Amino acid sequence: MLESYLNILVVFGLVFTGYWLSHHQMFDEKTIGLFSKLVLTVALPFNMFLNMTEKFNREEFLSLFQGMLLPAVSIIVTFIVSIIYAKITRVPMNRRGVFQTMFTASNTIFMGLPINLAIFGEVSVPYVLLYYICNTTFFWTMGIYLISSDSQDPTIEKVKMTPIGVFKLLMSPAMLGFIIGLIWMLLELPEFAVLTKYATHLSGLTTPLSMFVIGMILYQTGIKNLRMTKDTMGILLGRxxxxxLIVILLSYIIKVPDMMLKVFIIQAAMPAQNSMPIIAEQYKADVEFTTTTQAYTFIVYLFVIPLLIFLVN
Structure with a gap:
């Protein structure tokens, strides 16, 4: 449990660094845009590629492939619940896309992987990545579509769920890195040391820059303006x-090994995707709400971890 808390403290440390540097005028609004573009077009694609090529092998992936049914169905059901919840609680239309995406998609690698390692050890890694594949596919397709639909800026091109629109989503830098990594792993293409080292350096920028952006936006928003709203409470309830709970209930229908189920439960109860504020900034969605809620998902997770450990054990 101590390792899990230390991982959360790393998150807060990086966010605070972004906040502190903004306070000392080293970062400004232009920096937010610059870092966002760096993450989305350079760092994150390499991060996606390495996640597939370094943490999976073809034989292992194919042997576990059927295990993806439970997380895939659970994410779809959770998304449907988010739509119903948003309508019942009257979430404003200009933030419904952000709300439904944060309600559904979790932070499966940056938070999920180290915390599962701390609880279960190396045996959990393949199951962590199965959930990651389903979660990533949802977030970078339907999630991006939903977030873009919140945009109130007429100059921003919204994503459309047409064949061309879906193709554009699949060809986005992040999704392209994921797809290339998946194909590379399945074809068992050889590893090139220079390419791997280059990709590793760029991939390493993903987390610190993403957390810096959250810290910068928190500074621009003002800590005093962070308020717990019913919509933020709704996302915390969803996460x-x-x-x-949906994963647990579905496990009675879709049978999986005990360890796989435990990992899926932990993965389903992670904070929201750390890329959310960056994506909201890119599409000019409700950035203030997104950043505030992102911060609360990290804070509340400190109290959720012990309960999760007790539940899975």
Whole structure:
């Protein structure tokens, strides 16, 4: 459990660094845009590629492939619940896309992988990545579509769920890195040391820059303006109660090994995707709400971890 808390402290440390540097006028609004573009077009694609090529092998992936059914179905069901919840609680239309995406998609690698390692050890890694594949596919297709639909800026091109629109989503830098990594792993293409080292350096920028952006936006928003709203409460309920509960209930229908189920429960109850504020900034969605809620998902997770450990054990 101590390792899990230390991982959360790393998150807060990086966010605070972004906030502190903004306070000292080293970062400004232009820096937010610059870092966002760096993450989305350079760092994140290499991060996606390495996640597939370094943490999976073809034989292991194919042997576990059927295990993807439970996380895939649970994410779809959670998304449907988010739509119903948003309508019942009257989430404003200009933030419904962000709300439904944060309600459904979790932070499966930066938070999920180290915390599962701390609880279960190396045996959990393949199952972590199965959930990651389903979660990533949802986030970078339907999630991006939903977030773009919140945009109130007429100059921003919204994503359309047409064949051309879906193709553009699949050809986005992040999704392209994921797809190339998946194909590379399945074809068992050889590893090139120079390419791997280059990709590793760029991939390493993903987390610190993403957390810096959250810290910068928090500074621009003002800590005093962070308020707990009913919509933020709804996302916390979705992340930490509804999402893992759906996995548990579906496990009675879709049978999986005990360890796989435990990992899926932990993965389903992670904070929201750390790329959310960056994507909201890119599409000019409700950045203030997104950043505030992202911060709360990190804070509340400190109290959720012990309950999760007790639940899975």
């Amino acid at each position: 930490y109660v509804i999402s893992p």
